[in-house]
Amino acid sequence: MKILEVEAINKSFGGLEILKEVSFNVNQGERIGIIGPNGAGKTTFFNLLTGDLGPSRGTIYFKGSNITKEPNYKRSRRGIVRTFQKNNLLDELSILDNLLLVLQRKHGLKHTWFRIRKEKYYKALYEEAEKLLETWGLTVQRHVKVKNLSYGEQRQIEIMLGIATDPSMLLLDEPTAGMSQSETDYIVQLLAKLPKELTVMIIEHDLEVIFGLAERMIVLHDGHVLIDDTPEVSKSDSIRWEVT
Amino acid sequence: MEIIIAQLINGVSYGMLLFVITCGLALVFGILGVLNLAHGSLYMIGSYVAYSLTTTFTQSFWTALIVAPLAVAVIALVIERTLLRVTYQLGHLSQVLLTFGLAYVFHDLTKWIWGSNVLSIRVPDLLSGSVTIVGQTFPLYRLVVIGVGIIIAAGLWWIQNKTRWGAIIRAGLSDREMIGALGVNINLVFTTIFVLGGILAGFGGVVASPILGLYPDMEFQTLILALIVLVIGGLGSIAGTFTASVLVGVLETFGRYLFPELSMFLIFGLMAMILVWRPSGLLGKQVVEG
Amino acid sequence: MKNVYLQFAIVLLLFAAAPFFISSFHITLLTEILILAIFALSLNVIVGYTGMVSLGHAAFFGTGAYAAGIIAQHVSANMLFTLFGAVIISVLLAGLIGLFCMKVSGFYFLMLTLAFSQMVYSFVYQSTEWTGGSNGLSGIPRPVLFGWEISNMVWLFYVIAALFMLLYAGLRILVGSPFGKILVGIRENETRLKSMGYNTNIYKYLAFVISGALGGVSGSLYTYFNGFIAPSDVYWTMSGTVLIMVLIGGSGTMIGPVLGAAMIVLLETTIASYTDMWMLILGSVFILFVIFFPSGLYGIWQDLSVRFQKRGGPSEVTKLNKKRAS
Numbered sequence: 001m002k003i004l005e006v007e008a009i010n011k012s013f014g015g016l017e018i019l020k021e022v023s024f025n026v027n028q029g030e031r032i033g034i035i036g037p038n039g040a041g042k043t044t045f046f047n048l049l050t051g052d053l054g055p056s057r058g059t060i061y062f063k064g065s066n067i068t069k070e071p072n073y074k075r076s077r078r079g080i081v082r083t084f085q086k087n088n089l090l091d092e093l094s095i096l097d098n099l100l101l102v103l104q105r106k107h108g109l110k111h112t113w114f115r116i117r118k119e120k121y122y123k124a125l126y127e128e129a130e131k132l133l134e135t136w137g138l139t140v141q142r143h144v145k146v147k148n149l150s151y152g153e154q155r156q157i158e159i160m161l162g163i164a165t166d167p168s169m170l171l172l173d174e175p176t177a178g179m180s181q182s183e184t185d186y187i188v189q190l191l192a193k194l195p196k197e198l199t200v201m202i203i204e205h206d207l208e209v210i211f212g213l214a215e216r217m218i219v220l221h222d223g224h225v226l227i228d229d230t231p232e233v234s235k236s237d238s239i240r241w242e243v244t
Numbered sequence: 245m246e247i248i249i250a251q252l253i254n255g256v257s258y259g260m261l262l263f264v265i266t267c268g269l270a271l272v273f274g275i276l277g278v279l280n281l282a283h284g285s286l287y288m289i290g291s292y293v294a295y296s297l298t299t300t301f302t303q304s305f306w307t308a309l310i311v312a313p314l315a316v317a318v319i320a321l322v323i324e325r326t327l328l329r330v331t332y333q334l335g336h337l338s339q340v341l342l343t344f345g346l347a348y349v350f351h352d353l354t355k356w357i358w359g360s361n362v363l364s365i366r367v368p369d370l371l372s373g374s375v376t377i378v379g380q381t382f383p384l385y386r387l388v389v390i391g392v393g394i395i396i397a398a399g400l401w402w403i404q405n406k407t408r409w410g411a412i413i414r415a416g417l418s419d420r421e422m423i424g425a426l427g428v429n430i431n432l433v434f435t436t437i438f439v440l441g442g443i444l445a446g447f448g449g450v451v452a453s454p455i456l457g458l459y460p461d462m463e464f465q466t467l468i469l470a471l472i473v474l475v476i477g478g479l480g481s482i483a484g485t486f487t488a489s490v491l492v493g494v495l496e497t498f499g500r501y502l503f504p505e506l507s508m509f510l511i512f513g514l515m516a517m518i519l520v521w522r523p524s525g526l527l528g529k530q531v532v533e534g
Numbered sequence: 535m536k537n538v539y540l541q542f543a544i545v546l547l548l549f550a551a552a553p554f555f556i557s558s559f560h561i562t563l564l565t566e567i568l569i570l571a572i573f574a575l576s577l578n579v580i581v582g583y584t585g586m587v588s589l590g591h592a593a594f595f596g597t598g599a600y601a602a603g604i605i606a607q608h609v610s611a612n613m614l615f616t617l618f619g620a621v622i623i624s625v626l627l628a629g630l631i632g633l634f635c636m637k638v639s640g641f642y643f644l645m646l647t648l649a650f651s652q653m654v655y656s657f658v659y660q661s662t663e664w665t666g667g668s669n670g671l672s673g674i675p676r677p678v679l680f681g682w683e684i685s686n687m688v689w690l691f692y693v694i695a696a697l698f699m700l701l702y703a704g705l706r707i708l709v710g711s712p713f714g715k716i717l718v719g720i721r722e723n724e725t726r727l728k729s730m731g732y733n734t735n736i737y738k739y740l741a742f743v744i745s746g747a748l749g750g751v752s753g754s755l756y757t758y759f760n761g762f763i764a765p766s767d768v769y770w771t772m773s774g775t776v777l778i779m780v781l782i783g784g785s786g787t788m789i790g791p792v793l794g795a796a797m798i799v800l801l802e803t804t805i806a807s808y809t810d811m812w813m814l815i816l817g818s819v820f821i822l823f824v825i826f827f828p829s830g831l832y833g834i835w836q837d838l839s840v841r842f843q844k845r846g847g848p849s850e851v852t853k854l855n856k857k858r859a860s
Contacts, residue, residue, distance in 0.1 A: 114711065346821065
């Protein structure tokens with residue numbers, strides 16, 4: 001089943017064309033790796049999918065609806081959720097508070113203003129948060145402010161917040177950038193355990209991570225889709241060595 | 245018809261005064277990232293120093309025109325070197341609040357030194373007459389103010405576009421961190437710009453006082469108009485500030501003449517409309533956030 | 535939790551007992567502090583919790599004050615009526631100003647709020663028939679509550695103290711609720727909140743309107759208290775003073791703005807007998823706080839208690855963390 005259809009999207013800043021007539025379809029549950037040199041338009045492409053930027057031309061359909069003009073928060077509610085290339089968390093709040101903010105929308109509590117957010121009033125919310133913290137091994141640090149955590153842990157929270165919303169399509173922007181080998185391995189393990197029906201697109205420079213996860217590979221180069229095939233084909237293709 | 249042209253001249257000259265005051269504010273905001281809420285106070289101090297010079301010591305408008313901006317420059321230098329410098333690591337909000345506190349302090353100090361009566365400075369004899377162009381009489385001083393405004397705008401434009409300093413300023417307006425990357429002493433740039441802002445405010449104060457007079461709270465009337473011009477014109481563009489100044493000046497003058505009760509509303513209405521239509525101002529490049 | 539109820543009860547008792555132990559001068563002072571504390575708390579909703587620094591909050595204070603005064607003069611002095619009217623008009627005004635101010639952020643927001651409040655000021659100043667213009671509005675009848683005129687400062691104090699307790703408790707719940715946490719999230723990182731699926735503009739707008747409504751409440755209380763409204767109550771100096779109260783007290787905390795209001799009112803009363811250069815003193819004090827105590831009186835108190843706790847033993851947080859870790 002097609003979950004995402006991108007039709008000839010184009011994005012230019014001033015006179016500079018970052019993306020040129022990019023089109024492709026994504027089926028539900030697909031794991032897609034996106035690679036390409038710096039400046040190929042990978043992050044811009046994500047920004048167009050999440051609505052953080054609007055395309056100059058072209059159309060985007062998600063689950064059959066035209067979402068080209070929808071703002072980012074509406075797309076997030078539809079299930080298009082991203083992580084950021086640079087850690088973009090609520091630094092002054094604790095891990096738990098970061099997580100609760102994500103979860104409380106899912107629990108339909110966003111307009112609840114008449115009751116203090118406490119464990120005893122919002123049992124289901126806190127239970128889910130605790131479960132997630134346990135899965136991610138962050139139970140002990142849950143009350144620590146995010147800014148006091150290590151870079152790797154912050155990276156991990158970035159992904160956890162994305163998954164916590166129960167997305168139908170998860171966009172990971174360089175999830176393992178700047179992480180040590182052991183941290184990277186840990187992240188790869190976690191990503192491999194994601195539910196089968198979840199569609200994942202991942203931008204990565206670490207090819208091992210991509211080959212470990214992706215079943216389809218898109219090579220972006222200079223705003224074009226250069227290759228769109230299985231990792232094996234992409235790997236064997238000589239062009240890859242030029243572009244990465 | 246005659247009245248309309250006369251009002252137009254009044255409006256444009258008022259706009260020029262606003263331009264001189266606002267471009268100092270815009271420069272400091274653009275480069276230092278500090279919205280200087282004491283800018284109106286610097287303007288006011290320029291006016292009052294000029295008043296003292298013209299009435300007591302020298303009796304000369306021309307001396308005042310030189311000395312008052314310099315006096316304000318010294319005050320600006322002291323503020324930047326002692327108070328602002330301390331708060332650079334605290335973030336822009338702290339700096340804005342600091343200048344806000346300063347505005348309070350200056351308000352009482354000027355009231356203490358000069359009292360709270362409404363004062364005015366006489367137009368110098370040389371410029372006090374009027375000229376007749378194509379059968380229409382114009383007050384000479386207003387025309388001179390327009391000329392001065394245009395000269396300053398042209399001068400700033402030339403500095404910004406044709407000199408090395410201008411390149412630094414332009415770099416700083418679009419990306420503050422770039423100044424450092426250009427290998428320039430950033431502290432020196434900050435000090436210079438802040439002092440330059442002070443000079444422009446002081447100069448504006450002297451030139452404006454024969455027209456607008458001196459009275460308590462003058463600094464906030466002016467500050468608010470300058471902020472409106474800044475919002476309407478958009479940041480980082482002398483042309484934008486210039487256009488907005490003339491627009492606000494003319495609208496305010498005509499508004500006061502035609503619907504005296506509504507003049508402020510017209511300006512706020514204009515600002516609201518422009519914000520809805522173009523959130524970054526008429527010619528602004530981007531909205532720089534604090 | 536019991537602790538909170540206990541604290542609440544103690545403060546309630548103190549307020550109830552106050553008129554029996556302190557002079558009427560001090561009751562008047564305390565009443566003024568409470569009114570301005572409500573005003574500061576209302577501003578704190580946007581400045582402290584949502585991170586939008588406004589320099590035009592007097593617009594709502596003044597609107598509330600004039601609305602209550604004008605309604606009392608022309609319609610009815612019933613307090614429920616005037617208070618309700620003041621809130622409605624403040625909400626409408628905040629709703630209108632908010633539409634424009636939501637389009638911008640950062641210092642642009644500060645400039646716009648300042649500009650709009652000056653617009654309200656010039657409106658008040660020019661509509662002489664209704665507001666008395668530069669002379670202010672006088673001859674406002676005393677408030678009537680349940681058919682009974684509140685003519686005595688002590689009774690007014692009780693009414694205002696009760697309202698203060700109510701609003702304080704309400705705000706505390708609001709900022710602690712899921713809704714309040716979203717506001718804090720916006721203050722910390724609006725981009726992130728958007729990508730979490732929150733339409734942040736709506737929350738900012740709601741916060742702005744709530745803040746304006748409470749500002750209107752404090753304004754109308756001030757009218758009951760003073761019996762007179764001066765246009766200076768709408769002026770930027772009022773906006774500045776309340777912002778200073780919030781920041782000196784400690785923005786983004788519940789008790790901070792109350793402390794700030796108390797400090798400013800007490801300082802002003804003390805200073806008034808020595809000099810009339812109040813703005814000079816206020817400005818200087820504020821500058822000192824900005825440079826040396828950016829987190830305000832509440833921050834100072836917290837630093838002191840942390841130091842005290844270090845001497846006494848591990849703090850609650852460390853104990854908790856240790857317990858969780860084991």
